[in-house]
Amino acid sequence: MKRVVMKFGGTSVGNGEHIRHVASLISNHLNKDYQMVVVISALKRVTDKLIEASKEAKSGNRDHVHKLLQKTTKKHVAAARNAIKNKQIRDEVEQTLKTILDELEKVLTGIIYLGELTPKSKDYVLSFGERMSTLIVWGALRDLGLNVQYFTGKDAGIVTDSNFGEARPLIKVTLHEVKQKVEPLLEKGIIPVVTGYIAANQDGEITTLGRGGSDYTATIIAAALEADEVWIWTDVDGLMTSDPKIVPSTKVISELSFQEAIELAIFGAKAMHPKALEPAMEKEVPVRIRNTFNPQSLGTLIVKEQKIKAKDVVKGTTIIKNLALINISGAGMVGTPGTAAKVFDMLGKNNINVLMISQSASEANISFILHRDGLERAVSTLEIALLGSGLIREVTAEDDVCVVAVVGAGMKGTPGVAARLFGAIARKGLNVRMIAQGSSELNISFVVKETDGEKAVRAIHEEFKL
Amino acid sequence: MRIILIGYGVVGQSLTQIFTQRRAELIKNYGFHPRVVAIVDRRGAAVNPKGLNLEKTLSLKAERNTVAAHHERGHPGMSALNVIENVDAETIVEATPTNIKDGEPGLSHIKTALKTGKHVVTTNKGPLALALPVLTELANYNKAYLKFSGTVGGGTPVLDLAKRCLMGDRILSIRGILNGTTNYILTEMDGRHITFEEALNNAQKLGYAEANPSMDVDGLDAACKLVIMANWIMNKRVTLKDVSIQGIRNVTLQALKEAAKRDCTIKLIGSINEKLKVAPTEISKQDPLCVGGVLNAVTFVSEFAGEETIVGRGAGGMETASAILRDLLDIKQNLATRLMS
Ligand SMILES: NC(=O)c1ccc[n+]([C@@H]2O[C@H](COP(=O)([O-])OP(=O)(O)OC[C@H]3O[C@@H](n4cnc5c(N)ncnc54)[C@H](OP(=O)(O)O)[C@@H]3O)[C@@H](O)[C@H]2O)c1
Numbered sequence A: 001m002k003r004v005v006m007k008f009g010g011t012s013v014g015n016g017e018h019i020r021h022v023a024s025l026i027s028n029h030l031n032k033d034y035q036m037v038v039v040i041s042a043l044k045r046v047t048d049k050l051i052e053a054s055k056e057a058k059s060g061n062r063d064h065v066h067k068l069l070q071k072t073t074k075k076h077v078a079a080a081r082n083a084i085k086n087k088q089i090r091d092e093v094e095q096t097l098k099t100i101l102d103e104l105e106k107v108l109t110g111i112i113y114l115g116e117l118t119p120k121s122k123d124y125v126l127s128f129g130e131r132m133s134t135l136i137v138w139g140a141l142r143d144l145g146l147n148v149q150y151f152t153g154k155d156a157g158i159v160t161d162s163n164f165g166e167a168r169p170l171i172k173v174t175l176h177e178v179k180q181k182v183e184p185l186l187e188k189g190i191i192p193v194v195t196g197y198i199a200a201n202q203d204g205e206i207t208t209l210g211r212g213g214s215d216y217t218a219t220i221i222a223a224a225l226e227a228d229e230v231w232i233w234t235d236v237d238g239l240m241t242s243d244p245k246i247v248p249s250t251k252v253i254s255e256l257s258f259q260e261a262i263e264l265a266i267f268g269a270k271a272m273h274p275k276a277l278e279p280a281m282e283k284e285v286p287v288r289i290r291n292t293f294n295p296q297s298l299g300t301l302i303v304k305e306q307k308i309k310a311k312d313v314v315k316g317t318t319i320i321k322n323l324a325l326i327n328i329s330g331a332g333m334v335g336t337p338g339t340a341a342k343v344f345d346m347l348g349k350n351n352i353n354v355l356m357i358s359q360s361a362s363e364a365n366i367s368f369i370l371h372r373d374g375l376e377r378a379v380s381t382l383e384i385a386l387l388g389s390g391l392i393r394e395v396t397a398e399d400d401v402c403v404v405a406v407v408g409a410g411m412k413g414t415p416g417v418a419a420r421l422f423g424a425i426a427r428k429g430l431n432v433r434m435i436a437q438g439s440s441e442l443n444i445s446f447v448v449k450e451t452d453g454e455k456a457v458r459a460i461h462e463e464f465k466l
Numbered sequence B: 001m002r003i004i005l006i007g008y009g010v011v012g013q014s015l016t017q018i019f020t021q022r023r024a025e026l027i028k029n030y031g032f033h034p035r036v037v038a039i040v041d042r043r044g045a046a047v048n049p050k051g052l053n054l055e056k057t058l059s060l061k062a063e064r065n066t067v068a069a070h071h072e073r074g075h076p077g078m079s080a081l082n083v084i085e086n087v088d089a090e091t092i093v094e095a096t097p098t099n100i101k102d103g104e105p106g107l108s109h110i111k112t113a114l115k116t117g118k119h120v121v122t123t124n125k126g127p128l129a130l131a132l133p134v135l136t137e138l139a140n141y142n143k144a145y146l147k148f149s150g151t152v153g154g155g156t157p158v159l160d161l162a163k164r165c166l167m168g169d170r171i172l173s174i175r176g177i178l179n180g181t182t183n184y185i186l187t188e189m190d191g192r193h194i195t196f197e198e199a200l201n202n203a204q205k206l207g208y209a210e211a212n213p214s215m216d217v218d219g220l221d222a223a224c225k226l227v228i229m230a231n232w233i234m235n236k237r238v239t240l241k242d243v244s245i246q247g248i249r250n251v252t253l254q255a256l257k258e259a260a261k262r263d264c265t266i267k268l269i270g271s272i273n274e275k276l277k278v279a280p281t282e283i284s285k286q287d288p289l290c291v292g293g294v295l296n297a298v299t300f301v302s303e304f305a306g307e308e309t310i311v312g313r314g315a316g317g318m319e320t321a322s323a324i325l326r327d328l329l330d331i332k333q334n335l336a337t338r339l340m341s
Helices: A016-030 A046-058 A062-083 A087-114 A119-143 A171-187 A213-225 A258-266 A274-282 A339-349 A372-386 A417-427 A450-463 B010-030 B054-064 B080-086 B106-115 B125-141 B158-165 B180-192 B196-205 B220-234 B253-261 B317-340
Strands: A002-008 A034-040 A148-151 A191-195 A198-201 A206-208 A229-234 A255-257 A287-291 A300-303 A316-329 A354-359 A365-371 A394-407 A434-437 A443-449 B002-006 B035-041 B044-047 B074-076 B091-094 B119-122 B171-177 B243-245 B264-272 B276-284 B296-302 B306-312
Touching: A002 A016, A002 A213, A016 A034, A016 A062, A016 A119, A034 A119, A034 A171, A034 A213, A046 A062, A046 A087, A046 A119, A062 A087, A062 A119, A087 A119, A119 A148, A119 A191, A119 A198, A119 A206, A148 A171, A171 A191, A171 A213, A191 A213, A213 A229, A213 A274, A255 A258, A258 A274, A258 A300, A258 A316, A258 A394, A316 A372, A316 A450, A339 A354, A339 A365, A339 A372, A339 B317, A354 A434, A365 A372, A372 A394, A372 B002, A372 B317, A394 A450, A417 A443, A417 A450, A443 A450, B002 B010, B002 B080, B010 B035, B010 B054, B010 B317, B035 B054, B035 B080, B044 B080, B080 B106, B091 B106, B091 B317, B106 B119, B106 B125, B119 B125, B119 B317, B125 B220, B158 B171, B158 B220, B158 B296, B158 B306, B171 B220, B180 B196, B180 B253, B180 B264, B220 B243, B220 B264, B220 B276, B253 B264
Parallel strands: A002 A034, A002 A229, A034 A191, A148 A191, A229 A287, A255 A300, B002 B035, B002 B091, B091 B119, B243 B276
Antiparallel strands: A198 A206, A287 A300, A316 A365, A316 A394, A354 A365, A394 A443, A434 A443, B035 B044, B044 B074, B171 B264, B171 B296, B264 B276, B296 B306
């Protein structure tokens, strides 16, 4: 008996046919002696529509809200009709959908009257997406004769803080509650079907888990149930060695470690959010990323530690665009210990997020990378705070850079990787503006002009034969 | 510092001239790097989040009469309010024409800026004369600075003398010649024995007086400055309607001759004691306040330091722009302290 938590993303449950396909995928595994928990995201694009509706409600655009509600209703009713054949089940699901949608309408009307959208009410509105999609999947599974039970994240026992919009689970409480509430069903052969993304604080008010949402729900539940694996079903074959749009010969990475996956995610790979990997990593539950529409492929397996083969020192390479580089310089920084710390502390307090830092050996120079849309504010803030203090002479900026990151646990302790890497870059005539190596030595990242970024990624791909 | 400049007339253009001429010096000596991210006049705006090229905006204004004609950065028809709400900046400089009926458009510009957390430097007396207590509360509530050195005395640091240099002392009363145009007219009448009409005519020819001289000769401009001083220096919560105002249209050559016999002359004096008052007043020619031409002069009577009189040009584009610059530098220093604490 193998215990697996499966999560299906928005594309996987994009419409009624897809939901039927998902239901049969689940049912196929049941025959193979699996204990399963299923976690469901909102239908594709529904969350965006709910965000739009809540904003329009806040601005009092009654008509627009009404239109969005109608569209949402139509989409879900159509999905239910296509996903569920049995009339009785279908009627039941449709009836419940209507009740849920009535509730949504009331909530949005309330927002229209108040003209106010608090993070708390926004979370409440967003919760409707998963509540409806999960209900339909639940119906589709019953339609195939499976023994299933519907849970919201709250009912499943996920308890968070009250940081609405980006809530964090009280992890010990959550693991305990989820185990108590969900495990007995598995033992009875029932499949719990759980809404992704949404949870509740200790007072029972609905919260959402923010970025990484439904994946996070899946790994939390897996950790609580000490599952054998988490399967993240999505619309790609797994994590790629790089972006297929840049390198056509990109391959699926068959296996990597949590650390590597986190580094890839931080550096912009279309991967799981690092936050969502945490519970699985903690309890050493392997995570598999699979393609709903190509279930034969085994996808990418993320595991605790992985035997490093000599030939694959580099796992993947990514690129982060829309960045800018700021350079502050001045002899005043030399021998004034703590300048850099002070500067970054000040930036942090002003919500300016720094991605990468390098300081020249002479200390007269600090360069760092940040998101481009914050550039002007950052430069102005630095100038106001530091110019004239005697510490720095000038602040300069470049707004056309990108970061290329190379990730792989094998780089650690393999001599000459950096030399090979930068040799390959140099042979293409690309100018490296800044280099940083994470202390974990799992990644080397460097900065080049944005127009050179893709060339750099291709050069690395060639050099390390990814 | 990112600055939005609203109003690109005499004062606004002078400010950008100072910025272009003094760029290196401002950075080196004051750590001040002004980036004018938007300029707005009546026809629209020019916007560049990294900072506009000010040589370019000056020549555009001179040749095409509006910054909105900027071919990459111009936004014809874009309003000042739209810019204040949507362009990121730390500070706005408000230099649109003074209006003492309802303070607009300056009043809305300043309120909106403060509400969106932007610091304000203004030379526009209208909004302050009508609503300084309101604006001060808004500024405090939004933790924004509101500075207006240029509204009284142009480049002459009248407000700062009282507020900073006399810090700790108590100012008991203020008297002053607060309007250069009327002082020019009265000086001409007295010295050359010409009538009010003739003197006004000369002032208009020389560009000292507007085509519609009412703000100046009816004492309104002086009254606005009085209100600002009463609020800022003496903490009186007053507005324009609390001032009794009399202009200089009725000052006769006869009256000036009579005064001269007593070694006196008649000046348009604004005074703050228990009451606020602007009126033609006879003063001794030996009084340090008795300055000629377009000069302004203000005497502060304080409890310990006694009488101090400050004399200066009182108006002018470059002069007033220099007061804006002082305010901006002051804000920059305060912000630097705030940021690094
Ligand atoms: N000049 C001085 O010596 C002096 C001294 C102290 C205080 N002040 C005060 O400073 C302010 C500016 O004086 P100034 O001599 O520079 O006046 P100005 O030459 O008449 O300039 C006024 C500027 O404001 C613009 N403007 C008018 N309405 C506007 C609106 N709704 N939105 C955006 N811009 C608008 C005008 O646009 P256009 O260019 O398109 O007409 C013009 O550029 C006045 O309040 C004045 O009382 C002046």
